[in-house]
Amino acid sequence: MKLYFRITALLLCLVTLLGVLPVSAGTDYLLDDGEKLALSQAYVYKETISLFGDHGELLVPEDLYVDANNYVYIADTGNNAILVLNDKWETVRVLRFDGEDKRALDAPGGVFCDTDGSLYIGDTGNKRILHLSAEGEYIEEFGVPESDVLGKDFIYSPRRIAVSDTGYLYTIKEKALMKIDANNTFQGYIGATTLAFSLKNMFIRLFASKEQKAKLLNQEPPPYLSFALARDGELYATTTDSASGQVMKLDVTGANMFPAVFYGENSVDADGNTVAPYFADITADSQSVVTALEQHTGKLYQYDADGNLLAVFGYGIGKKKGQFSIPVAVDVDSTGNIYVLDSQMGAIVVYEPTAFIESVHAAVALYNAGKYQEAKTAFEAVLAIDGNYDLAYEGIARILVKEEDYTGAMDYYRMANDKAGYSTAFSKQRHEIFRAYFFWIVLAAVVLLVGAYFAVIGLKKAAVVLRGRYFRGQVKARVFYFVPLLLCMLVEPQEVCFYVKRDRMRLKLPSLLLMWVGLIVAHVGGMMLTSYPLATTAAENVNPVTQGLLVMALLFTWAIAQYAVTAIFSGEATFGEIVTLSTISTVPYMLLSVPIALLSRLMGRGEQGLYSMLTGIMLVWTIVLLLRCLKYANGYFFGRMVLVTVITLLAMLLIWAIVLLIYALGGQFVGFIRTVFTEVTYALERGA
Amino acid sequence: MTMKRFLSLFTVCTLLMGCLLLAGCGEKQTDTEKTFDAVPTTGTLNISSPVVVGESEQLTLTAGDGTVSVANKQNGTAWNATLTEAVYPVSELTKIWQGTVQSLIKISYSKSSASVQILSTTPVQAGAKCTAYRIENGVKFVYDFTALQIELALCLWVEGNQLVCRIPQAEVREYGTAILTSVEVMQFFGSAADTDEGYFFYPDGSGALMEFQKMPEKKLATKSYSWLVYGSSSEYLANTDYTMAENGNFFLPVFGAQVNGSGFAAVITEGDTDAKINLYTSALAVKRNRICCEFIYRRTYDVYVTNLDGDGESRSKFTDIDDEIIAADRELRYLLLDGEGSYSDMAVAIREYMLKTGALVDRITAADQVPLGLDLFIGTMTQALISDYQSMTTFAEGGEILQLLADRGVKAFDVTLEGWNKDGYGQWPADYRVNGQAGGKTGLHALTGLAQSLGARVWLNMNYVDVAADGSRFSIKRDIIRNRSNSPVTDLIDSRYLLTAASAHKWFAADSKRLPAGVAGVAFEGFGSTLYNDYQGNNLTERGDMAASWSDLLATANETVGASAVYGGNAYLLNRASRLHGIPMTDSGFSVSDRSVPFYQMVVHGSVAYSTEPANLFYDYDAQVLKLIEYGYMPYFKLTYERSEGLKSTTSNTLFSSYYAAYLDKAEALYTVLSGDLGQVWDAYMTAHEALGETLFCTTYSNGVRVYVNYSSEAVEVDGITIPALGYVVQEGGKA
Structure with missing residues (x-):
């Protein structure tokens, strides 16, 4: 019966969810079951940097990197240059070399600054990773890595790169992250993305010809779009693979530690087509707060270390201050400012965290550090600004569970609408109660069971007796x-x-x-x-x-x-x-x-x-x-x-379908007549 | 049009001809034609050499060959209406541009109304016949575009400190097939090079400045902007989701310029409802920044027609244009400023002008106390599959909140009830009977009674603009505004409509009779933040008519209920409204803007109380409260008795934090701050606002009180006063 309810509910859903009057809102939100939920402003626009002194304008820049001193490194791809800016946006150094120089760059698509200040450049067009000193002197370069595994027709075009504290170089090789050691020896792929299971493909495999099968086998899993190496050594990456989650946190073995869910939202383009989210870049700050940049909508999605969505922010695509044209790269500085590089505008747009999101970050950091008492106060501070921030309720609930205040935890889980959490707290509380009142509970259960047994027997007898009376017409x-x-x-x-x-x-x-x-x-x-x-x-x-x-x-x-x-x-x-x-x-x-x-x-x-x-x-x-x-x-x-039942069920569906159809078609028909009428009136009026 | 398409059209035509005739002929109304007067002349004028044509106490107006200049006797500054070779290498420009920089007007037109193509020209470029006539204190140029067979007159005269530009409707003549679409006036009046000191002011949001010398840094800025004053239906309907609005709020028909130490404020005094403010940057062919006004005479539209011979999906687009001219006199006044002509001076001049003409009315008296603005959200319907009423605050609970705040020392309130009506907030068009679930008439009566005893005025939120498509209390035939092709004006997914002026009046007349006693006024949503025209029936309602109609409605409310408040701050309501909701704290962020200034606030402070977004939704409470202090806002919260969680599955879920218990302390504190020392500026005018540093601002009031606000995290000393970090100082008059 409940199933029927759900089916009818679903059908009704399709026709009634029209005509919602939206209330205009700020730019930032959370996702609650896929629905946008207003959020206190998380980031505000600070400034746009589009002039770079003598260097002039950027030409299709592709990457930026912000180091611990807030120096900014830009891969000015179209100009074959690397730009180094200090924290006051003054150009410190322009690395641009003529053709003779062995440092000459060709469409560099990535840049990374090591802790000692030396630079690693993904020299994409030259198929190498170039290592320069802080002053721009040549140190070494890494061409096609040496390994028997890689094969002869191995295509190598390093773009985004990162170097770990242990000296390993990481770069994206399509569907995997490639790890190279300091001797330019290939150390293996990690976190290879996989082809999602598809029922269609399974059927094709079953019935396809050899050629078709061969074609199918050539299907590649979706490639990585970008990755970031956090200061604490964690790897974060983005793909277009919605089946295993487009935003990932990879452990040393390459396993994804983030929940394998759909990240971001589908958007609608100018032609009315649905477009899947495209996370062009990702970055993580020292507190493991992860920010991913969605290119189509110009929105930034921020997650905590467990993959919980903290905020969706950014002013989107447009021509106003703080808006983007084609945002390609994102990084974060030591004060939490978010830098977004826009390749079409040739500019860096800077967002500044508000007191609100800073309080969220503080609370999450305290919680992760195990400072629960302080974290509780911090979460309460978050709720003082945004009373609908579920993550804070959940955080407090988890702390209360740890403090064995299960009733309190259940209240907070309920406010966070977290059923799983509520259940956990509930079970723990039940356990406590059972331990305290075990004897009485068992007694009550026995009494209830025995009572129920006799009740059933009694009812059965009564039923038989009554039936008899009916048939004899005594009642x-x-x-x-x-x-x-x-x-x-x-x-x-x-x-x-x-x-x-x-x-x-x-x-x-x-x-x-x-x-x-x-x-x-x-x-x-x-x-x-x-x-x-x-x-x-x-x-x-x-x-x-x-x-x-x-x-x-x-x-x-x-x-x-x-x-x-x-x-x-x-x-x-x-x-x-x-x-x-x-x-x-x-x-x-x-x-x-x-x-x-x-x-x-x-x-x-x-x-x-x-x-x-x-x-x-x-x-x-x-x-x-x-x-x-x-x-x-x-x-x-x-x-x-059986036959009649099946047909009856079909007839029921038919009745519902007809009711819905009349409802939907009626509206459409009226709409159609109206359109034709106005167009004809219009045409006549204009004498066309 | 293809034959096939014509045939299909014809077939449908015959089917619908009957209905069409009925619809077409049924309700033709004969409007009493407005009459317009020409500006009288006193003979022609020879202007081959510059001649003084007008003089007032402050100004001298000189007319030359097709141009004018005005000199301010007080400070000796002169403003030219066109560019001359002396200030700009005009001869290096193309012929078209030469025409533009040497003309007082630029017209847009279409050669015929049948095939629409919008072109533009200037008298110089078109070789129009230009005759100058002498008028009182000024000059009238009559331009006859003989090739287009369009004639119009531009009258310019001086009056006190004002230079008046007027295009009398009586002298606009179209004697051929060409039709006029717009006239841009005095494009180069106050134009400035990037090297000049100063800025343009334009009225986006609270107000925005564009500094000339910063232009070279703004390579990302758009080269030209054209902003419709008071907004439009399409902007209003598009402003829905979590992205930035493409347009800003242009509440006032004003703009201004400060160039090298002197300035003017311009105010569109007639035809403001069909006017644009245009801003051109030096990135265009003429390397001068310009700001000017464009009067619209006919609206143009993009029309989409479904291709009947196609798959029914493809549509073709063409431009269409109004048949009828928007008949109204057009007038723009430049108020030339003494002194340095800063944006403060502009705001003061505009306020004085508006008060003098009655466009702004002082509603705040010296006896008034600063009220705590308190919106109580009563309830709304959930947006779930099965819609339910979600109660957030009953009338009794609202009374409880009021009592709690009164106990904490709040002496005056402005309480606005949202969703006080049946089914709660947002079910437009709403059923304005008292919400039964919230306590019904008795409950509301008890609340207004309590409010009176606590010094609170109770306002009821009403909306006669929005219509939800899934609502049932309206007729799509009668009550909805229509576009040029007579189909309802709606958003992308046909979910929203807008109400006609006639229905708004009719409904309010009916609803206002039922309004419970004890209510201080009505807070109207919509009227102050958008303006639209309507082709409903054959009775065209122009934007000007719509504005006048809404203004009348406010007058009715003032009479029958007591007072009216509006959401948004469009100028045509400022003479009737006693309270403004939702006045932005910044401009809307066009990339040409260098900073936001409290221009709007300077104009209305001391006359009409205003609030911005509720303080319980602030993301950076301390800094945003400082902004309230700097900009002279009233303390304002929007609270609920229940936790805001209940609103999650409703359209009001943008109210994400509103639980009253969490905000009692803050409300008390904010009220104490704004009604304490700052209370003495409540009825005073704001006379100056200046930036003393990047994070230090000073607002001066007419009673001599100066308010310093410091946004930095360190204390600052200025004028011998120490302003604490993230703090403010109120300096009373005469001390300093």
Whole structure:
């Protein structure tokens, strides 16, 4: 039944999510289930640097690097030069050499400054990595690395580069990061990206010809776009591979430590096509705060060391201050300013962190350093600025768990809308309670179980007795006679069908109405009482009226569809009988929904299986009763029952589809007429 | 047009002809034609050599061959309206440019209304016949573009410290097929080279300055800008998501220039609702920075028509143009400033002019206290699959918040209730019956009663501009503004519409009768931040009509409810509004701008109370509070009784931090700061604002009080006063 609700919900979703009146907002946001959620401004525009003294203008620059002293190194690719600026934006050095010089650069696409001040340049056009001293003197160069593994037709065009403290050189070689030692010996690939599993490709493999298969095998996994070596030695990288996550944090073995989820958002280009995010560059500061630059929208996505989104910021693409044309590289300086290099503008755009995001960074750093008490205060400071910042609630909740304040933690997890976290805190609290009151709990459980056993037996007896009385006509029809009928249904549905068919007139509308109310109450009650981590809809978001309408709509479409189908398949039941029997068949749902919901309040996420099993039993029982009623009421055999059921289900879908279609088409038709009308009016008016 | 397409069009035509005739002929209305007067002349004038044509106490106006110059007797400065060889190598320019720099006007036109192509020319370039006439204190140039068969007159005269430029509508003549689309006036008046000292002021947001000497550093800046005063429907509808708005807010029809130590402020006094402010940088062929006004006579549009013979997806675009001229006199006044002509002087001159003409009214009296601006967000509908009312603050809870703040010493409030109506905030067009879930009429009555006893005025938020497409309380036929092709004006995904002036009046008339007693006024959203025209029916509503209509609506509200407040600050409402919401703290960031200045604030401070974004949404509280102090804002919060988390799945989720308990201390503190020492400037005019350093600013008020604000993290000493780090000092008059 719940499945049906979800399907109808989904269908409704498609047609009703129009006409949202947006409220204008700042530029920064978070993503909450893919939806943008306003955020306190995280970064503000500071300045744009577009003039570089005697050097003139940049020509299609591709990379920039900011060192520990906030000196800025720019790979001025189009001018075959490397530019060094100090922290006051004065040009300190221009590395540009004529053709004779062995340092002459050809379209350098990457630059890196070592801790000793010497420069590594990804001299892309010359297929080498050039190592120059801080003053620009030639030290050494690394051509095609030496290794038997690499093969003869190995194409080498180093762009982005980085050098670790241990002296290894890293550069991107398409789908992997290449590691080279100081003797220019190839030390292997790390973090090779993989081809995502695709059902289509699997089928093609199964049935394809040899040539087609060969073509398929040549499919390459998506390449790395960029990478950054953080000060603490961690490697961060970006790809276009949405299956394993476009933003990655690679450990020494090359395994991705970030969650393999979809990063960023799809955008829509000028032609209305959906465009996947393209993270052109990535950088990490000394506190492991990672910032990735999305090129199409000009937005920057910032993550903490665990891959949690801290903020999406930046003024986007445009012509105003702080906006970009084609942003290509990003780096961060020691004070947390973000530098974005724009290749079309030939400029560096600088963003400055606000007090808000600085408080976020401080809290995350304290938490990672294990200073929980201070971190809690810092997270509270974050919440004082942005009361909707979930990460801060989550941070406080995690600290409270560590402090064994589970009730407090549950409150904070709930505010962060983190069900998994809530469950963990809940289980720990439950564990504590069990330890404290073990004897009483066991006693209560035994009493409950025994009670339930006798109740079931009693009900069964009562049902049989009542059934007997009915058939002997000893009971006069009154409104509440559906109660024994319901009980009978649990035990002997066949008898109930018989009774309803024989004496349906006795079960008047008031009885039916009462049963419907019972069903709705059970449904809504079940939804509202289900414990927070297991509920699909939070209790405060349950709307009794719409839920009630949904239940009734489902019941009636089932009845209508069944009536229509059985009418063709020589069924014997009238519409009234079908409605009555279908209503009575939902008795397991009516009786069990609320108790299961109550039981769920003792469960966390760990007991999800148990909870699903219980709801499953309830639903299967209900469905079995529905089908048996269908069978008896129409005098079908099993085979026909199955056939009719399948067709009824299809008919139900059809009814829903038609309703939706009429709704959608009606709107479209009106829109079409309107368009034609205005265009014709217009054409006539203009005398065209 | 292809034959096939014509045929298909024809077929549909015949089908719809009946309806069309009905729609076309049904409601033709005969508007009483406005009449316009020509400017009387006293004979022709020989201007082959420069001759003094007008004189006032302060100014002398001299007319030469096709040009004028005005001299300020007080400080001896002279301003030329065109470029001469003496100041610029005009002869090195192309013929077209030579024409431009030597002309007082530049017109845009289309040769016919049937095939639209917008061209532009100048009297010099077109060889127009130019006759000069003597008028009182000035000169009238009548330009007859004989080739285009367009004639218009430009009248220039001096009046006190003002140079007035007027294009009388009565003298605009189109006697051929060509039609006029716009007239740009005095492009080179106050033009400046990159070497000149000084700046242009343009009214984007709070106000922005473009410094001439910094132009060489701005190689990324766009070369020319054209800004529509008061905004437009398309800008308003496009301003939705988390990206920057492409346009700024141009609340005032003013601009100004300070060149080498003297300056002027220009104000568009007639035709401001159909005017643009144009700024050209020295990066263009003429190496002079210029700022001027362009009057629009006909709007042009990009029209998209679906290709019927195509797949139904492809559309072709062509330019279309209004048939009717926007009939109005156009007038621009240059207020020539004494002294150094800084932006402060410009703002003071504009304020004095607006107060004198009644465009701005003093609503704040000496007896008034600084109120704490407090918006209470009552509730809204969630945006989930199944929409639900989300209560954020009931009326009783709002009263509780007020009481708590009053207990902490807040003596005056301006309380605005958002979402006080049925279904809460944002369900436009709204059902303006009192929200039952929030406590209904009794609840609201109790709140207004309590408010009165606590010195609080209660305002109700209302919106007669926005219409959500999924709403039900409107007729798409009657209530929605339409574009040139008579289809509803909407956004990219057809989710929003805008309300017509007639429906706004009709609805407000009905709604205002039901408004609960005890309410101090209505806070109107929309009216102050956009302006649009409407082709609904055959009854064209021009932007000027729309502005007048909204202004009338405010007058009605002032009369029937008590007072009105607006969101945004468009000038046409400043004579009726008592409170302005959402006045930006900066300009909107065009790359030509060098810094933001509190120009708007200088014009309205002491007359109308204004607020910016609520302090509970500040990202850098201390620095932004300093900005409130520097710019003379009122203390302002937008709070809820529930945690802001409840708004996450609503369209109001930009209110990300509003839990009242978290902001009581801050609200009390901010109120104390702004109503304490600073309280004495509440009813005073702002007379000067200056930057004493990169992070040090000083605002001076008409009662002699000076407010120093220091944004740096170190204390600074200036004028013998020490201003603490991230702090301010209020220096009372006479001390210094």
